[in-house]
Amino acid sequence: MRPDDPGISGDTPLLRALVDPGWWKLEAGVARVTSFAFTSGDEVSCYIDTQKRRITMAERYPNVPVGRFLALAARSLGFSLSSDPEHDPDGSPEHIVLTTALGRNQHHKACRSLARNTVFIPFEHFRG
Amino acid sequence: MRSAAFSPTPPTEPDLRRHARPRQGHSQLTQVQPSDISPWLYTTLERIHEIEKNPRTYPGVADLTVKSETAMHARSVLASLFSLDLPNPTVTPVSGGALGFAWSVGTRELEAVVYPDYATSFILSDGDRIIVDGTFEQNKTASLEEALTRLLRE
Numbered sequence: 001m002r003p004d005d006p007g008i009s010g011d012t013p014l015l016r017a018l019v020d021p022g023w024w025k026l027e028a029g030v031a032r033v034t035s036f037a038f039t040s041g042d043e044v045s046c047y048i049d050t051q052k053r054r055i056t057m058a059e060r061y062p063n064v065p066v067g068r069f070l071a072l073a074a075r076s077l078g079f080s081l082s083s084d085p086e087h088d089p090d091g092s093p094e095h096i097v098l099t100t101a102l103g104r105n106q107h108h109k110a111c112r113s114l115a116r117n118t119v120f121i122p123f124e125h126f127r128g
Numbered sequence: 129m130r131s132a133a134f135s136p137t138p139p140t141e142p143d144l145r146r147h148a149r150p151r152q153g154h155s156q157l158t159q160v161q162p163s164d165i166s167p168w169l170y171t172t173l174e175r176i177h178e179i180e181k182n183p184r185t186y187p188g189v190a191d192l193t194v195k196s197e198t199a200m201h202a203r204s205v206l207a208s209l210f211s212l213d214l215p216n217p218t219v220t221p222v223s224g225g226a227l228g229f230a231w232s233v234g235t236r237e238l239e240a241v242v243y244p245d246y247a248t249s250f251i252l253s254d255g256d257r258i259i260v261d262g263t264f265e266q267n268k269t270a271s272l273e274e275a276l277t278r279l280l281r282e
Contacts, residue, residue, distance in 0.1 A: 016189075017186065017189045017190075019184075019186045019189055019190060019192070020192065020220055020221060020222075021220075022218050022219070022220025022221075022228060022230070023220065025218070025230075034220075034228075034230070034239075035228075035239060035251075036220045036222045036228040036230075036239075036241075039222045039223070039226065039228060039241050040190075040222060040223035040224040040226070042223060042224035042225075043223070043224070044190075044223055045188055045189050045190065045223075047188075060188075061186065061189070087187075087188065088187075088188045089187045089188055095188055103263070104243065104247050104249040104263045105249050105261055105262065105263040107249070108239070108241060108249040108250075108251055108261070108263075109251060109258065109261060112239070112251060112253070112258075116256065
C-alpha cells in the first residue's frame with residue numbers, strides 16, 4: 001500500500017475509465033458502475049478530473065464511458081491516494097493510484113461501495 | 129468428485145460430460161447427453177477462454193491480461209458449482225489479472241472475484257443491502273455454493 005498523499009484534497013473529483021463493458025451495468029434502466037471497475041489484484045488507476053484530462057482521455061479511449069467519484073469517498077472506504085506519473089503514458093501527475101491494505105473481503109466490499117458512490121458518465125457526455 | 133482441473137483450452141465434449149449434471153434416476157457414472165450440460169457453465173468457460181486469449185492493456189488505466197494459471201483456477205472453481213442451475217453470469221477481466229463473475233436473479237446479484245493468488249471473494253446483495261459475503265482460498269467453494277443457492281432460492 002502506498003502512502004496517502006494529503007495534497008489530494010477530499011473534494012478532488014477523480015475519473016476512472018470504464019474500459020470493459022462489465023465495469024458498468026443497467027440497473028432498473030439506470031447505468032451504474034460495478035465493483036469490477038475498482039476491484040483489483042493490485043492498484044487502481046484514475047485521473048484528476050480536468051477539462052484537459054477529459055480531452056486526453058476521450059482521444060486515447062474513444063467511446064469509453066467513465067466513472068466520476070470524489071477522493072473523499074475513496075479515502076472513507078480505506079483507500080490511499082497517491083500521484084503516479086511514472087505509469088501514465090505522458091508522465092502526468094494527474095494520474096492517481098488507489099491502493100489499500102484491506103483484506104480481500106473488505107476490499108471487495110469497499111470497491112462495491114465506491115462503485116455505488118460513483119457517477120456513470122456516458123462517453124458522449126464526458127467528452128464535453 | 130465435485131471439482132476437477134480444466135485444461136487452458138476451450139472445454140471439449142469429454143470435459144463437459146465430466147461436469148454435466150447427472151440425469152435423474154441415473155448414477156453419476158452414467159453416460160450423459162450434451163443436453164445435460166449446464167448451459168451457464170459452458171457459456172462461462174467459453175467466455176473465460178476468450179478473455180484469456182485476448183489480453184488487453186490500457187496504459188494509464190488497467191492491464192486486463194489474465195494469466196493461464198488464473199483462468200485455469202477460475203475454471204476449477206466454477207466446475208465445482210456445475211450442479212447448480214444458474215443463469216449465465218457476466219464474466220469480466222479486472223485490473224491486476226483477476227476475473228470477475230456476476231450472476232443476477234431479479235434484484236439480487238452475486239459477485240465473485242477470482243484473484244491470481246487463488247483467493248476468491250464474493251458478495252450476495254439485493255440493491256444496497258449485502259445479504260452475505262465471504263472469501264476462500266483455493267477450491268474451498270462451499271460458502272460460495274451456499275451463497276449461490278441463496279441467490280436462486282430467496
